[in-house]
Amino acid sequence: MIAVVEFLENLGARAIGAVHRLGFASRFLLLTVRNSGMCLRRFSLVVREIYFAGVLSLIIILVSGLFVGMVLGLQGYDTLERYGSSSALGVLVALSLVRELGPVVAGLLFASRAGSAITAEIGLMKATEQLAAMEMMAVDPIARVIAPRFWAGVISMPLLAAMFSAMGVFGGYLVGVRLIGVDEGSFWSQMQAAVDFQEDILNGVLKSIVFGVAVTWIAVFEGYDAPPTAEGVSGATTRTVVTSSLSILALDFMLTAFMFRGA
């Protein structure tokens, strides 16, 4: 009986802790958005962070996109061939990428490549008193350090997802058309006819924007909230990757449920 009560107490305490943290993170997001004026006026601050979060993630995004597209080409051809519709390979590759795999896989890669780096950098800046020093110099660290990184992530993520999808389509083309020999004309024309700009592409972009906000919000919050020790920063970095990845998958389900009902 005592063990059950203890279990329930622990469960309750954890739930309260989680809600408290979510509330704190929401206030932090609000504060970040409210203090974004400076970095949007001095846009070079954001551009610098876009380089670190976006440009330096390009290699992993492009290479992964290529391979995911090539695998889709192989698997898609194998399945479609059973129904004699291998000419629809282009449609399958493109829709899979722009609606799902592009935003989701690019989001997961972005969380592990850029999200973890943002958390570690901010956490270490806190541990080495750089944020405290900035505050003592009358410069708000939320406006100067957090907001530029946040907006850089939000801007980079949809661009990376789009490049992932483009590279994936190219990978599918290489395998499907060049390697296996699917008709090039039907590969591209069917894709062009079946992929709807608003329904498919814009919804995919919207997904990637939502993932960008979620990943970058989690990354900057975990970094800012990290205990200023080696264990604290390493724990925060791990939490960024785990929480962002789970959030992307959960958000993807919810967004898909709303966007593609009966489509």
Place this chain on the structure above:
Amino acid sequence: MPSTDNLVEVENVNFAYDSRQILKGVSLNIRRGQVVAIMGLSGCGKTTLLRLIGGALRPSRGEVRVDGRVVSKMHHDELYALRRRMGMLFQFGALFTDMSCYDNVAFQMREHTDLPEEMIDDLVLMKLQAVGLRGAHQLMPAELSGGMARRVALARTTALDPMLIMYDEPFAGLDPVSMGVIGELIRRLNDTLGATSIIVTHDVAEALDLVDYVYFMSDGVVVTQGTPDELRVSDKPFVHQFVYGETDGPMPFHYPAEDYARDLQTEDGR
């Protein structure tokens, strides 16, 4: 407007982290133009006191006044306006690791002034020249030794010619030569800028040669104060223990604990 000669007045200040009481009614005054040391063992609340003066923490009781104004009652903008006239040197420099020495020193000038880059260039090189590191302006913080990093941080701290400069353990972890250089710089910068300086340290020998006045703190209160000459000849057990680094004295070496014999499970202790 300031009514006294004191730039900083700390009056009966209490402060606690959660249930741990750090400061228990500290009162002290820092006169304009002086270099004042606050000394005491590690963990006695010296750094907390600096953070209270800088407005990073709020006292649970009492008042901290800087230039005649109560810091804890200031709004965000007023506090930031005050901080533009303050400088703080952190224990390990706290240089921005993603910027060169030059950009570190230029940071506040770019954030708070509309000076053209050519003028900022001259000012940064002058500040770095004052600490002897003009030639190192292109180096990144990771390429500097501990002493050099502290000197660059000192140049950054004085970038906007502050009225009050606070130093948190400026001598910690430095070799004797760097220690002497930093000590001399602190005195020289204070006098040439017409500033007021507060040094939090437990390095007695270096500090007594440098400062005008000393406050000794122990266990969250000021236990004694005086000029360096007064303290050198003081027969107070606390001062004697601290100045001569004795393990026996009013300041306990051991953290409070259970009976030693009982902890070791000896026959007597059982």
